[in-house]
Amino acid sequence: MFTHAITRLPGPNFAQGITTADLGVPDYDRLLQQHATYIDLLRSLNLAVTVLDSLPAYPDAYFVEDVAVVTPEIAVITHPGAASRQGEEAAIKEPLAEFKPTRCIQSPGTVDGGDVLMVGKQFFIGISERTNQASAEQLGNILAGYGYEYTAVAVAAGLHLKSSVNYVGKNTLLITAEFTDQPAFARYAKIILDADEAYAANTLLVNEHLIMPQGFPKTRAKLAKLGLPISEIDVSEVQKMDGGLTCMSLRF
């Protein structure tokens, strides 16, 4: 069970963050509303949510998932892969240190937490444009000290591993077609996304409750078969910045 989440408010310059999406100009007030709804939902699932101030020098810093990997035993502070995001990690160390012992990925290794999927004692670490092999090994070695195993997975499509694959409970992965044949995922049941609903891969499991982005009815129908409660929230402005539901919090 998760008991806590850490989030960070988006700043007024958030639209200067990195994006490849071609979904129009994002609106700050709408983003703040969507962010607030997200936090309310986490609180309704009994998480105590820390809300950190925005970081003016880092327009992507509200995607806190990318700057740390948190397990029940330890928080590993990452070193983000995008140059404009390097430095964000310094600001997450103190808030996390209130809850967990911390370790740090050493530069030049780069890891984005969006590439790191934890399923019980197993980690999958995406090797992507943001996360390199050497730092996946660094992270894997740290986690091995706490009884975790890891498997590296090539991310040939999408920004991060968790843009395409997430654990949704009941030994099941929600996964895009591109990743289904990865041997690393052979032991799991799979819900395969329709290509036109690929964004819904970024669905978040919190305490036996699924939070999915609004407006993906085929995925919702498939997920409903798991029998878990599902909430949908509108994250249109987040999507415009290549972000999603998992990215906006660290849960532990």
Ligand code: CIR
């Ligand atoms: C970036 O490109 O770094 C941000 N605009 C989006 C990061 C999304 N994070 C995530 O998927 N974990």
